[in-house]
Amino acid sequence: MVSYKEIRASNALLNDATTPRVAVFAGGTSGIGQLTVRALVSTGASVRIHLIGRKSSEERSRIFIQELNAINPKAEIIWVEGEISLLSETKRVCEIIKSKESRIDLLFLTTGYAPFGARNETAEGIEITQSLIYYSRILFIQHLLPLLRLSEAPKIVSVQGGGMERTTVDLEDMDLKKPGNFGLVNTHVQYVAMLSTTMEKLAAENQGVTFIHSCPGWVNTGNVNRGLDASLTIKSWLVWLFLEPLIGLFSFSDEESGQRYLFQSTSAAFGGRGVPWKGKAGVNSQMKTGEDGLFLVTSKCDTTPNAKVMPVLREKAQGKVWEHTQKVLGPYL
Secondary structure (H helix, E strand, C coil): CCCHHHHHHHHCCCCCCCCCCEEEEECCCCHHHHHHHHHHHCCCCCCEEEEEECHHHHHHHHHHHHHHHHHCCCCEEEEEECCCCCHHHHHHHHHHHHHHCCCCCEEEECCCCCCCCCCCECCCCCEHHHHHHHHHHHHHHHHHHHHHCCCCCCEEEEECCCCCCCCCCCCCCCCCCCCCCCCHHHHHHHHHHHHHHHHHHHHHHCCCCEEEEECCCCECCCHHHCCCCCCCHHHHHHHHHHHHHHHHHHCECHHHHHHHHHHHHHECCCCCCCECCCCCCCECCCCCECCCEEEEECCCCCECCCCCCHHHHHHHCHHHHHHHHHHHHHHHC
């Protein structure tokens, strides 16, 4: 475990020279993304942040941006409206960002929520949580990698379930459309495995870019309710009675969560680039220390290669998942 004291000490070294100067946050209008934006701005460094959100979140995001400007007048926060559960909208947002920037230092991805109810597809025919957790994130990465490669210390941080991969990914029904396949547990197993195996492939092909798939642990973001259908009275009651109190009891504080993700976004502990780190170096998913690759980071900021699972996914799933993913994303690349 990386102690909170060590994390605060590392983050205290951030300044104009060591802070990501240009960052893109998809999912930064709430939850972990918003907490990390606040932590980044609170360093006092000169930063420019593209904050992406839905039309419905624009008003509260405007208030949030005003708060950030008061905290750090040197920070430039650019609001980018987009319904990024739609891949066409994700592409449009990426094109806007690419037209404004010559490089990107940090891409931070937190979109998504737990699907407690039945399948709910977007207008493009993709189940909405899979689009947010997987397809949209990979599309962001593929579009913005050329600008990330121009940074001196580029990082991609995707927050979902790094280190929790299982070998039971369904390669015959990757979008979980068959009757009985879609559900809370199945979707988590499927999307986490697909995300890690695809990010690992992209990391291998983009030496010099640090890829992190992180597990947030217990964080009280409020997103636990987002996937609940209004008709699911019993599930809503159970979440309110049991799950929300548990999250409140065991979760990190907002402050600590933001600081931990700022650390992941800036420390040389992962891949060797960023704020100098004298502690134990992170081990990537191919069990190599101090090298590029994909880092599976636990809620305590440790790394795990998930050594019993990742080699199996690499051998048996990676090619098929990539082929399927490119077929889905092809029209939007």
